[in-house]
Amino acid sequence: MLRVGVVGVGNMGYHHARVYSELARDGKVELVGVADANFERAKEVAKKFNTIPYANYKELARERLDAVTIAVPTSFHKDVAVEFIEAGTSVLVEKPIADTIENAKAIITAAEEVGVTLMVGHIERFNPAVLKLKEKIDEGLLGKIVTISAKRVGPMAARIRDVGIIIDLGVHDIDVISYLFGEPVRTVYARAGNVVHPAGVEDHALITLGFDDGSGIVETNWLTPHKTRTLTVVGTAGIAYVDYIDQTLKIYNHEWIREAKIEKREPLRNEIEHFIECVEHKKEPITDGKAGLHALKVAIKALESAKNGRVVEVE
Known part of the structure:
Protein backbone atom coordinates (compact mmCIF):
# COMPACT_ATOMS: atom_id res chain seq x y z
CA MET A 1 0.00 0.00 0.00
CA THR A 117 7.41 9.21 -11.28
CA LEU A 118 6.60 12.80 -12.23
CA MET A 119 3.07 13.66 -13.29
CA VAL A 120 1.46 17.04 -13.96
CA GLY A 121 -2.16 17.62 -12.95
CA HIS A 122 -3.71 18.47 -16.31
CA ILE A 123 -7.06 17.27 -15.05
CA GLU A 124 -9.08 17.74 -18.25
CA ARG A 125 -7.16 14.90 -19.89
CA PHE A 126 -9.00 12.65 -17.43
CA ASN A 127 -12.44 14.09 -18.13
CA PRO A 128 -14.58 11.21 -19.51
CA ALA A 129 -15.98 13.46 -22.26
CA VAL A 130 -12.50 14.38 -23.47
CA LEU A 131 -11.39 10.75 -23.39
CA LYS A 132 -14.43 9.75 -25.45
CA LEU A 133 -13.81 12.60 -27.90
CA LYS A 134 -10.19 11.54 -28.39
CA GLU A 135 -11.38 7.99 -29.04
CA LYS A 136 -13.80 9.19 -31.76
CA ILE A 137 -11.19 11.46 -33.35
CA ASP A 138 -8.73 8.55 -33.52
CA GLU A 139 -11.46 6.40 -35.11
CA GLY A 140 -11.79 9.02 -37.85
CA LEU A 141 -15.42 9.83 -37.07
CA LEU A 142 -14.81 13.58 -37.56
CA GLY A 143 -12.49 13.18 -40.52
CA LYS A 144 -9.43 15.42 -40.59
CA ILE A 145 -9.43 17.93 -37.74
CA VAL A 146 -9.33 21.53 -38.95
CA THR A 147 -9.96 23.71 -35.87
CA ILE A 148 -10.47 23.21 -32.15
CA SER A 149 -11.81 26.04 -30.01
CA ALA A 150 -12.22 26.18 -26.25
CA LYS A 151 -14.06 28.55 -23.93
CA ARG A 152 -13.02 28.57 -20.27
CA VAL A 153 -14.55 31.58 -18.51
CA GLY A 154 -15.93 32.37 -15.08
CA PRO A 155 -15.84 34.69 -12.06
CA MET A 156 -12.66 36.37 -10.83
CA ALA A 157 -10.27 34.20 -8.82
CA ALA A 158 -8.76 36.73 -6.43
CA ARG A 159 -6.94 33.89 -4.60
CA ILE A 160 -4.71 33.46 -7.68
CA ARG A 161 -2.08 36.17 -7.38
CA ASP A 162 1.25 34.76 -8.54
CA VAL A 163 0.21 34.08 -12.18
CA GLY A 164 -2.39 35.40 -14.60
CA ILE A 165 -5.18 33.60 -16.36
CA ILE A 166 -3.06 32.30 -19.26
CA ILE A 167 -0.79 30.25 -17.04
CA ASP A 168 -3.45 29.43 -14.46
CA LEU A 169 -6.35 28.46 -16.75
CA GLY A 170 -5.16 28.73 -20.35
CA VAL A 171 -2.79 25.78 -19.92
CA HIS A 172 -5.78 23.45 -19.50
CA ASP A 173 -7.00 23.95 -23.04
CA ILE A 174 -3.54 24.44 -24.54
CA ASP A 175 -2.77 20.93 -23.30
CA VAL A 176 -6.11 19.41 -24.37
CA ILE A 177 -6.03 20.94 -27.86
CA SER A 178 -2.46 19.72 -28.42
CA TYR A 179 -3.52 16.28 -27.18
CA LEU A 180 -6.49 16.13 -29.54
CA PHE A 181 -4.43 17.25 -32.55
CA GLY A 182 -1.78 14.73 -31.56
CA GLU A 183 1.06 17.17 -32.07
CA PRO A 184 2.80 20.08 -30.35
CA VAL A 185 1.86 23.70 -30.86
CA ARG A 186 4.09 25.39 -33.46
CA THR A 187 3.08 29.05 -33.18
CA VAL A 188 1.01 31.19 -30.84
CA TYR A 189 -0.64 34.59 -31.08
CA ALA A 190 -2.46 36.13 -28.12
CA ARG A 191 -4.25 39.23 -26.94
CA ALA A 192 -4.66 39.76 -23.19
CA GLY A 193 -5.31 42.43 -20.60
CA ASN A 194 -6.27 43.30 -17.05
CA VAL A 195 -9.66 44.74 -16.15
CA VAL A 196 -10.44 43.93 -12.52
CA HIS A 197 -7.91 41.51 -11.03
CA PRO A 198 -6.32 43.23 -7.99
CA ALA A 199 -2.89 41.66 -8.54
CA GLY A 200 -2.60 43.38 -11.93
CA VAL A 201 -2.16 40.08 -13.79
CA GLU A 202 -4.01 39.48 -17.06
CA ASP A 203 -7.58 38.40 -16.36
CA HIS A 204 -8.76 37.87 -19.94
CA ALA A 205 -7.09 36.43 -23.01
CA LEU A 206 -7.72 35.12 -26.51
CA ILE A 207 -5.05 32.70 -27.69
CA THR A 208 -4.59 31.33 -31.22
CA LEU A 209 -2.54 28.16 -31.55
CA GLY A 210 -0.92 27.13 -34.83
CA PHE A 211 -0.31 23.48 -35.72
CA ASP A 212 1.22 21.91 -38.83
CA ASP A 213 -2.17 21.72 -40.51
CA GLY A 214 -4.82 23.15 -38.19
CA SER A 215 -5.59 25.82 -35.61
CA GLY A 216 -6.73 26.08 -32.03
CA ILE A 217 -8.41 28.94 -30.20
CA VAL A 218 -8.60 29.43 -26.43
CA GLU A 219 -10.92 32.07 -24.97
CA THR A 220 -10.51 32.52 -21.24
CA ASN A 221 -11.38 35.13 -18.62
CA TRP A 222 -12.13 35.84 -14.97
CA LEU A 223 -14.86 38.34 -15.90
CA THR A 224 -17.86 36.16 -16.71
CA PRO A 225 -20.34 35.79 -13.79
CA HIS A 226 -20.90 32.08 -14.45
CA LYS A 227 -18.60 29.20 -15.32
CA THR A 228 -18.45 27.96 -18.89
CA ARG A 229 -16.13 25.12 -19.93
CA THR A 230 -16.70 24.03 -23.51
CA LEU A 231 -14.79 22.64 -26.48
CA THR A 232 -15.71 22.58 -30.17
CA VAL A 233 -13.89 20.41 -32.71
CA VAL A 234 -14.42 20.96 -36.43
CA GLY A 235 -13.42 18.19 -38.82
CA THR A 236 -13.92 17.51 -42.51
CA ALA A 237 -16.60 14.91 -41.69
CA GLY A 238 -18.38 16.48 -38.73
CA ILE A 239 -18.33 18.73 -35.69
CA ALA A 240 -18.16 17.80 -32.02
CA TYR A 241 -19.27 19.73 -28.95
CA VAL A 242 -17.97 18.93 -25.46
CA ASP A 243 -19.16 20.34 -22.16
CA TYR A 244 -16.39 19.72 -19.65
CA ILE A 245 -18.65 20.35 -16.65
CA ASP A 246 -21.62 18.24 -17.72
CA GLN A 247 -19.31 15.64 -19.32
CA THR A 248 -21.30 15.48 -22.53
CA LEU A 249 -20.23 14.93 -26.14
CA LYS A 250 -22.45 15.59 -29.16
CA ILE A 251 -21.34 14.92 -32.73
CA TYR A 252 -23.06 16.28 -35.84
CA ASN A 253 -22.57 15.49 -39.51
CA HIS A 254 -24.66 16.09 -42.63
CA GLU A 255 -26.99 13.15 -41.88
CA TRP A 256 -27.33 12.69 -38.12
CA ILE A 257 -26.76 13.96 -34.58
CA ARG A 258 -25.28 11.63 -31.99
CA GLU A 259 -24.79 12.03 -28.26
CA ALA A 260 -22.11 9.79 -26.81
CA LYS A 261 -22.92 7.46 -23.96
CA ILE A 262 -20.47 8.54 -21.27
CA GLU A 263 -20.02 7.05 -17.82
CA LYS A 264 -19.64 10.21 -15.76
CA ARG A 265 -16.85 10.11 -13.21
CA GLU A 266 -14.85 12.67 -11.27
CA PRO A 267 -11.83 13.63 -13.41
CA LEU A 268 -9.68 14.20 -10.32
CA ARG A 269 -10.27 10.67 -9.09
CA ASN A 270 -9.38 9.36 -12.55
CA GLU A 271 -6.22 11.46 -12.46
CA ILE A 272 -5.11 10.34 -9.00
CA GLU A 273 -5.86 6.68 -9.70
CA HIS A 274 -3.74 6.95 -12.85
CA PHE A 275 -0.93 8.51 -10.81
CA ILE A 276 -1.08 5.72 -8.23
CA GLU A 277 -1.05 3.08 -10.98
CA CYS A 278 1.99 4.72 -12.60
CA VAL A 279 3.87 4.82 -9.30
CA GLU A 280 3.02 1.20 -8.46
CA HIS A 281 3.84 -0.21 -11.88
CA LYS A 282 6.62 2.18 -12.95
CA LYS A 283 4.55 3.44 -15.91
CA GLU A 284 4.95 6.76 -17.69
CA PRO A 285 1.98 9.07 -16.93
CA ILE A 286 -0.02 10.35 -19.87
CA THR A 287 0.52 13.87 -18.50
CA ASP A 288 4.21 13.54 -17.81
CA GLY A 289 6.79 16.26 -17.26
CA LYS A 290 7.30 16.79 -20.99
CA ALA A 291 3.58 17.38 -21.54
CA GLY A 292 3.55 19.83 -18.65
CA LEU A 293 6.62 21.60 -19.99
CA HIS A 294 5.07 21.96 -23.45
CA ALA A 295 1.86 23.50 -22.08
CA LEU A 296 3.91 25.91 -19.95
CA LYS A 297 6.13 26.87 -22.91
CA VAL A 298 3.09 27.70 -25.02
CA ALA A 299 1.51 29.71 -22.20
CA ILE A 300 4.69 31.72 -21.70
CA LYS A 301 4.96 32.32 -25.46
CA ALA A 302 1.33 33.49 -25.39
CA LEU A 303 2.28 36.06 -22.76
CA GLU A 304 5.20 37.15 -24.95
CA SER A 305 2.88 37.45 -27.94
CA ALA A 306 0.32 39.47 -25.97
CA LYS A 307 3.06 41.84 -24.84
CA ASN A 308 4.67 42.28 -28.27
CA GLY A 309 1.59 41.98 -30.48
CA ARG A 310 3.04 39.42 -32.85
CA VAL A 311 3.01 35.71 -33.68
CA VAL A 312 5.62 33.78 -31.69
CA GLU A 313 7.17 30.43 -32.59
CA VAL A 314 7.22 27.66 -30.00
CA GLU A 315 10.36 25.55 -29.81
Whole structure:
Protein backbone atom coordinates (compact mmCIF):
# COMPACT_ATOMS: atom_id res chain seq x y z
CA MET A 1 0.00 0.00 0.00
CA LEU A 2 1.42 3.36 -1.05
CA ARG A 3 2.12 6.00 1.59
CA VAL A 4 0.86 9.33 0.23
CA GLY A 5 0.56 12.96 1.27
CA VAL A 6 -0.59 16.38 0.09
CA VAL A 7 1.28 19.68 0.27
CA GLY A 8 -0.97 22.73 0.06
CA VAL A 9 -4.56 22.14 1.09
CA GLY A 10 -6.28 25.17 -0.33
CA ASN A 11 -9.10 24.66 -2.80
CA MET A 12 -7.46 22.09 -5.10
CA GLY A 13 -5.24 20.45 -2.50
CA TYR A 14 -8.28 19.87 -0.30
CA HIS A 15 -9.86 17.79 -3.04
CA HIS A 16 -6.66 15.81 -3.56
CA ALA A 17 -6.71 15.00 0.17
CA ARG A 18 -10.38 14.05 -0.11
CA VAL A 19 -9.76 11.62 -2.98
CA TYR A 20 -6.74 10.08 -1.23
CA SER A 21 -8.86 9.60 1.90
CA GLU A 22 -11.51 7.83 -0.20
CA LEU A 23 -8.82 5.58 -1.68
CA ALA A 24 -7.49 4.97 1.85
CA ARG A 25 -10.93 3.76 2.94
CA ASP A 26 -10.82 1.35 0.02
CA GLY A 27 -7.45 0.07 1.22
CA LYS A 28 -5.55 1.40 -1.82
CA VAL A 29 -3.31 3.98 -0.11
CA GLU A 30 -2.39 5.32 3.32
CA LEU A 31 -2.84 9.08 3.67
CA VAL A 32 0.13 9.85 5.92
CA GLY A 33 -0.36 13.59 6.25
CA VAL A 34 -1.16 17.00 4.79
CA ALA A 35 1.04 20.09 4.98
CA ASP A 36 0.21 23.76 4.65
CA ALA A 37 1.91 26.99 5.69
CA ASN A 38 -1.46 27.90 7.20
CA PHE A 39 -1.28 25.35 10.01
CA GLU A 40 -4.85 25.98 11.12
CA ARG A 41 -6.00 24.99 7.64
CA ALA A 42 -3.75 21.92 7.71
CA LYS A 43 -5.24 20.86 11.06
CA GLU A 44 -8.78 21.40 9.79
CA VAL A 45 -8.23 19.26 6.69
CA ALA A 46 -6.26 16.62 8.59
CA LYS A 47 -9.07 16.25 11.11
CA LYS A 48 -11.66 15.87 8.37
CA PHE A 49 -9.68 13.18 6.58
CA ASN A 50 -8.24 11.40 9.61
CA THR A 51 -4.57 12.13 9.01
CA ILE A 52 -1.71 14.18 10.48
CA PRO A 53 -1.21 17.93 9.88
CA TYR A 54 2.19 19.48 9.18
CA ALA A 55 3.07 23.16 9.19
CA ASN A 56 6.20 22.61 7.12
CA TYR A 57 6.35 20.45 3.99
CA LYS A 58 9.96 19.53 4.79
CA GLU A 59 8.72 17.60 7.84
CA LEU A 60 6.27 15.67 5.65
CA ALA A 61 9.08 14.96 3.16
CA ARG A 62 10.97 13.13 5.93
CA GLU A 63 8.09 10.66 6.37
CA ARG A 64 9.35 8.43 3.53
CA LEU A 65 6.30 8.82 1.33
CA ASP A 66 5.87 6.85 -1.87
CA ALA A 67 3.85 9.61 -3.56
CA VAL A 68 2.76 13.17 -2.92
CA THR A 69 0.51 15.79 -4.48
CA ILE A 70 1.92 19.30 -4.62
CA ALA A 71 -0.82 21.94 -4.77
CA VAL A 72 1.00 25.03 -3.52
CA PRO A 73 1.13 28.33 -5.47
CA THR A 74 2.88 27.91 -8.82
CA SER A 75 5.94 29.95 -7.83
CA PHE A 76 6.75 27.35 -5.13
CA HIS A 77 6.35 24.23 -7.29
CA LYS A 78 10.01 23.79 -8.08
CA ASP A 79 11.37 24.03 -4.52
CA VAL A 80 8.70 21.76 -3.03
CA ALA A 81 8.78 19.21 -5.87
CA VAL A 82 12.57 18.86 -5.82
CA GLU A 83 12.54 18.45 -2.03
CA PHE A 84 10.26 15.41 -2.31
CA ILE A 85 11.92 14.01 -5.42
CA GLU A 86 15.32 14.06 -3.70
CA ALA A 87 13.69 12.18 -0.80
CA GLY A 88 12.71 9.46 -3.30
CA THR A 89 9.04 10.39 -3.50
CA SER A 90 7.02 10.32 -6.73
CA VAL A 91 5.31 13.63 -7.41
CA LEU A 92 1.97 14.74 -8.83
CA VAL A 93 2.37 18.49 -9.23
CA GLU A 94 -0.69 20.58 -9.98
CA LYS A 95 -0.71 22.41 -13.29
CA PRO A 96 1.14 24.36 -14.46
CA ILE A 97 4.28 22.35 -13.79
CA ALA A 98 6.17 25.50 -12.72
CA ASP A 99 6.33 29.26 -13.10
CA THR A 100 9.30 29.29 -15.49
CA ILE A 101 10.79 26.99 -18.13
CA GLU A 102 14.01 26.78 -16.10
CA ASN A 103 12.16 25.61 -12.98
CA ALA A 104 10.08 23.13 -14.97
CA LYS A 105 13.23 21.61 -16.45
CA ALA A 106 14.80 21.44 -12.98
CA ILE A 107 11.84 19.36 -11.73
CA ILE A 108 11.98 17.05 -14.76
CA THR A 109 15.74 16.57 -14.48
CA ALA A 110 15.53 15.82 -10.77
CA ALA A 111 12.84 13.18 -11.32
CA GLU A 112 14.85 11.55 -14.11
CA GLU A 113 18.03 11.46 -12.02
CA VAL A 114 16.34 9.95 -8.96
CA GLY A 115 14.10 7.65 -11.01
CA VAL A 116 10.72 8.58 -9.52
CA THR A 117 7.41 9.21 -11.28
CA LEU A 118 6.60 12.80 -12.23
CA MET A 119 3.07 13.66 -13.29
CA VAL A 120 1.46 17.04 -13.96
CA GLY A 121 -2.16 17.62 -12.95
CA HIS A 122 -3.71 18.47 -16.31
CA ILE A 123 -7.06 17.27 -15.05
CA GLU A 124 -9.08 17.74 -18.25
CA ARG A 125 -7.16 14.90 -19.89
CA PHE A 126 -9.00 12.65 -17.43
CA ASN A 127 -12.44 14.09 -18.13
CA PRO A 128 -14.58 11.21 -19.51
CA ALA A 129 -15.98 13.46 -22.26
CA VAL A 130 -12.50 14.38 -23.47
CA LEU A 131 -11.39 10.75 -23.39
CA LYS A 132 -14.43 9.75 -25.45
CA LEU A 133 -13.81 12.60 -27.90
CA LYS A 134 -10.19 11.54 -28.39
CA GLU A 135 -11.38 7.99 -29.04
CA LYS A 136 -13.80 9.19 -31.76
CA ILE A 137 -11.19 11.46 -33.35
CA ASP A 138 -8.73 8.55 -33.52
CA GLU A 139 -11.46 6.40 -35.11
CA GLY A 140 -11.79 9.02 -37.85
CA LEU A 141 -15.42 9.83 -37.07
CA LEU A 142 -14.81 13.58 -37.56
CA GLY A 143 -12.49 13.18 -40.52
CA LYS A 144 -9.43 15.42 -40.59
CA ILE A 145 -9.43 17.93 -37.74
CA VAL A 146 -9.33 21.53 -38.95
CA THR A 147 -9.96 23.71 -35.87
CA ILE A 148 -10.47 23.21 -32.15
CA SER A 149 -11.81 26.04 -30.01
CA ALA A 150 -12.22 26.18 -26.25
CA LYS A 151 -14.06 28.55 -23.93
CA ARG A 152 -13.02 28.57 -20.27
CA VAL A 153 -14.55 31.58 -18.51
CA GLY A 154 -15.93 32.37 -15.08
CA PRO A 155 -15.84 34.69 -12.06
CA MET A 156 -12.66 36.37 -10.83
CA ALA A 157 -10.27 34.20 -8.82
CA ALA A 158 -8.76 36.73 -6.43
CA ARG A 159 -6.94 33.89 -4.60
CA ILE A 160 -4.71 33.46 -7.68
CA ARG A 161 -2.08 36.17 -7.38
CA ASP A 162 1.25 34.76 -8.54
CA VAL A 163 0.21 34.08 -12.18
CA GLY A 164 -2.39 35.40 -14.60
CA ILE A 165 -5.18 33.60 -16.36
CA ILE A 166 -3.06 32.30 -19.26
CA ILE A 167 -0.79 30.25 -17.04
CA ASP A 168 -3.45 29.43 -14.46
CA LEU A 169 -6.35 28.46 -16.75
CA GLY A 170 -5.16 28.73 -20.35
CA VAL A 171 -2.79 25.78 -19.92
CA HIS A 172 -5.78 23.45 -19.50
CA ASP A 173 -7.00 23.95 -23.04
CA ILE A 174 -3.54 24.44 -24.54
CA ASP A 175 -2.77 20.93 -23.30
CA VAL A 176 -6.11 19.41 -24.37
CA ILE A 177 -6.03 20.94 -27.86
CA SER A 178 -2.46 19.72 -28.42
CA TYR A 179 -3.52 16.28 -27.18
CA LEU A 180 -6.49 16.13 -29.54
CA PHE A 181 -4.43 17.25 -32.55
CA GLY A 182 -1.78 14.73 -31.56
CA GLU A 183 1.06 17.17 -32.07
CA PRO A 184 2.80 20.08 -30.35
CA VAL A 185 1.86 23.70 -30.86
CA ARG A 186 4.09 25.39 -33.46
CA THR A 187 3.08 29.05 -33.18
CA VAL A 188 1.01 31.19 -30.84
CA TYR A 189 -0.64 34.59 -31.08
CA ALA A 190 -2.46 36.13 -28.12
CA ARG A 191 -4.25 39.23 -26.94
CA ALA A 192 -4.66 39.76 -23.19
CA GLY A 193 -5.31 42.43 -20.60
CA ASN A 194 -6.27 43.30 -17.05
CA VAL A 195 -9.66 44.74 -16.15
CA VAL A 196 -10.44 43.93 -12.52
CA HIS A 197 -7.91 41.51 -11.03
CA PRO A 198 -6.32 43.23 -7.99
CA ALA A 199 -2.89 41.66 -8.54
CA GLY A 200 -2.60 43.38 -11.93
CA VAL A 201 -2.16 40.08 -13.79
CA GLU A 202 -4.01 39.48 -17.06
CA ASP A 203 -7.58 38.40 -16.36
CA HIS A 204 -8.76 37.87 -19.94
CA ALA A 205 -7.09 36.43 -23.01
CA LEU A 206 -7.72 35.12 -26.51
CA ILE A 207 -5.05 32.70 -27.69
CA THR A 208 -4.59 31.33 -31.22
CA LEU A 209 -2.54 28.16 -31.55
CA GLY A 210 -0.92 27.13 -34.83
CA PHE A 211 -0.31 23.48 -35.72
CA ASP A 212 1.22 21.91 -38.83
CA ASP A 213 -2.17 21.72 -40.51
CA GLY A 214 -4.82 23.15 -38.19
CA SER A 215 -5.59 25.82 -35.61
CA GLY A 216 -6.73 26.08 -32.03
CA ILE A 217 -8.41 28.94 -30.20
CA VAL A 218 -8.60 29.43 -26.43
CA GLU A 219 -10.92 32.07 -24.97
CA THR A 220 -10.51 32.52 -21.24
CA ASN A 221 -11.38 35.13 -18.62
CA TRP A 222 -12.13 35.84 -14.97
CA LEU A 223 -14.86 38.34 -15.90
CA THR A 224 -17.86 36.16 -16.71
CA PRO A 225 -20.34 35.79 -13.79
CA HIS A 226 -20.90 32.08 -14.45
CA LYS A 227 -18.60 29.20 -15.32
CA THR A 228 -18.45 27.96 -18.89
CA ARG A 229 -16.13 25.12 -19.93
CA THR A 230 -16.70 24.03 -23.51
CA LEU A 231 -14.79 22.64 -26.48
CA THR A 232 -15.71 22.58 -30.17
CA VAL A 233 -13.89 20.41 -32.71
CA VAL A 234 -14.42 20.96 -36.43
CA GLY A 235 -13.42 18.19 -38.82
CA THR A 236 -13.92 17.51 -42.51
CA ALA A 237 -16.60 14.91 -41.69
CA GLY A 238 -18.38 16.48 -38.73
CA ILE A 239 -18.33 18.73 -35.69
CA ALA A 240 -18.16 17.80 -32.02
CA TYR A 241 -19.27 19.73 -28.95
CA VAL A 242 -17.97 18.93 -25.46
CA ASP A 243 -19.16 20.34 -22.16
CA TYR A 244 -16.39 19.72 -19.65
CA ILE A 245 -18.65 20.35 -16.65
CA ASP A 246 -21.62 18.24 -17.72
CA GLN A 247 -19.31 15.64 -19.32
CA THR A 248 -21.30 15.48 -22.53
CA LEU A 249 -20.23 14.93 -26.14
CA LYS A 250 -22.45 15.59 -29.16
CA ILE A 251 -21.34 14.92 -32.73
CA TYR A 252 -23.06 16.28 -35.84
CA ASN A 253 -22.57 15.49 -39.51
CA HIS A 254 -24.66 16.09 -42.63
CA GLU A 255 -26.99 13.15 -41.88
CA TRP A 256 -27.33 12.69 -38.12
CA ILE A 257 -26.76 13.96 -34.58
CA ARG A 258 -25.28 11.63 -31.99
CA GLU A 259 -24.79 12.03 -28.26
CA ALA A 260 -22.11 9.79 -26.81
CA LYS A 261 -22.92 7.46 -23.96
CA ILE A 262 -20.47 8.54 -21.27
CA GLU A 263 -20.02 7.05 -17.82
CA LYS A 264 -19.64 10.21 -15.76
CA ARG A 265 -16.85 10.11 -13.21
CA GLU A 266 -14.85 12.67 -11.27
CA PRO A 267 -11.83 13.63 -13.41
CA LEU A 268 -9.68 14.20 -10.32
CA ARG A 269 -10.27 10.67 -9.09
CA ASN A 270 -9.38 9.36 -12.55
CA GLU A 271 -6.22 11.46 -12.46
CA ILE A 272 -5.11 10.34 -9.00
CA GLU A 273 -5.86 6.68 -9.70
CA HIS A 274 -3.74 6.95 -12.85
CA PHE A 275 -0.93 8.51 -10.81
CA ILE A 276 -1.08 5.72 -8.23
CA GLU A 277 -1.05 3.08 -10.98
CA CYS A 278 1.99 4.72 -12.60
CA VAL A 279 3.87 4.82 -9.30
CA GLU A 280 3.02 1.20 -8.46
CA HIS A 281 3.84 -0.21 -11.88
CA LYS A 282 6.62 2.18 -12.95
CA LYS A 283 4.55 3.44 -15.91
CA GLU A 284 4.95 6.76 -17.69
CA PRO A 285 1.98 9.07 -16.93
CA ILE A 286 -0.02 10.35 -19.87
CA THR A 287 0.52 13.87 -18.50
CA ASP A 288 4.21 13.54 -17.81
CA GLY A 289 6.79 16.26 -17.26
CA LYS A 290 7.30 16.79 -20.99
CA ALA A 291 3.58 17.38 -21.54
CA GLY A 292 3.55 19.83 -18.65
CA LEU A 293 6.62 21.60 -19.99
CA HIS A 294 5.07 21.96 -23.45
CA ALA A 295 1.86 23.50 -22.08
CA LEU A 296 3.91 25.91 -19.95
CA LYS A 297 6.13 26.87 -22.91
CA VAL A 298 3.09 27.70 -25.02
CA ALA A 299 1.51 29.71 -22.20
CA ILE A 300 4.69 31.72 -21.70
CA LYS A 301 4.96 32.32 -25.46
CA ALA A 302 1.33 33.49 -25.39
CA LEU A 303 2.28 36.06 -22.76
CA GLU A 304 5.20 37.15 -24.95
CA SER A 305 2.88 37.45 -27.94
CA ALA A 306 0.32 39.47 -25.97
CA LYS A 307 3.06 41.84 -24.84
CA ASN A 308 4.67 42.28 -28.27
CA GLY A 309 1.59 41.98 -30.48
CA ARG A 310 3.04 39.42 -32.85
CA VAL A 311 3.01 35.71 -33.68
CA VAL A 312 5.62 33.78 -31.69
CA GLU A 313 7.17 30.43 -32.59
CA VAL A 314 7.22 27.66 -30.00
CA GLU A 315 10.36 25.55 -29.81
